[in-house]
Amino acid sequence: MFPPALTDGYRAFLSDRFPNERRRFAQLAKTQAPDTLVIGCCDSRVAPEAIFDVGPGELFVIRNVANIVPVYETGGDYHGTSAAIEFAVQSLEVSHIVVLGHAGCGGIRAYADKAKPLSAGDFIGKWVSLVAPAVEKAGDSTAEDYTTRLEHAMVSQSMENLLTFPFIRDRVDAGTLAIHGAHFGVATGALLIRNPETGDFAPIVDRAGQALRPSALVTCD
Numbered sequence: 001m002f003p004p005a006l007t008d009g010y011r012a013f014l015s016d017r018f019p020n021e022r023r024r025f026a027q028l029a030k031t032q033a034p035d036t037l038v039i040g041c042c043d044s045r046v047a048p049e050a051i052f053d054v055g056p057g058e059l060f061v062i063r064n065v066a067n068i069v070p071v072y073e074t075g076g077d078y079h080g081t082s083a084a085i086e087f088a089v090q091s092l093e094v095s096h097i098v099v100l101g102h103a104g105c106g107g108i109r110a111y112a113d114k115a116k117p118l119s120a121g122d123f124i125g126k127w128v129s130l131v132a133p134a135v136e137k138a139g140d141s142t143a144e145d146y147t148t149r150l151e152h153a154m155v156s157q158s159m160e161n162l163l164t165f166p167f168i169r170d171r172v173d174a175g176t177l178a179i180h181g182a183h184f185g186v187a188t189g190a191l192l193i194r195n196p197e198t199g200d201f202a203p204i205v206d207r208a209g210q211a212l213r214p215s216a217l218v219t220c221d
């Protein structure tokens with residue numbers, strides 16, 4: 001049986017969202033023109049469309065374990081992440097790439113704590129070995145906040161790896177593509193943005209210069 005929760009969700013979609021946004025879906029059927037590529041983690045709790053409050057057609061999203069961008073290389077067999085990056089940049093010509101890490105990332109923990117693998121399968125161990133270059137950026141591995149540091153470092157590493165793709169480097173140098181890093185706190189709702197100068201992560205700032213923090217958005221009597 002098809003998952004009942006999804007059947008119920010689709011019923012709601014048919015009765016509410018689809019009729020209300022029919023024109024938008026008709027337009028989207030002709031073409032897609034997202035301006036931003038988000039590279040996030042598969043983790044079910046970190047849905048870019050929910051965090052950024054956008055609908056279909058607004059973000060081109062790649063999700064893999066631990067939001068990893070491999071370095072550019074054409075050898076080996078299959079490169080799902082690189083293929084999607086190539087399509088977003090070369091064909092859709094996005095203006096922004098956002099690497100989105102998150103708190104409590106199981107993929108990062110799988111690397112940091114090798115004693116407790118995420119699964120007993122054939123693939124995750126090899127995939128998360130791509131976290132290795134981020135370790136140097138994360139600093140002291142005995143620090144209490146080491147996992148968070150490594151999550152931040154992996155965002156930075158993926159950003160660095162994006163620049164190994166010649167078609168990305170060319171666009172960044174030409175000023176037609178910008179690469180950003182972000183980290184989402186699942187429990188707190190905090191979105192931190194990587195400062196390109198310092199590499200530190202700090203609350204996102206809006207167009208008026210206001211830092212957006214979850215607590216600031218809560219209204220109390």
Ligand SMILES: [Zn+2]
Nearest residue numbers: 041043105106
């Ligand atoms: Zn994750």
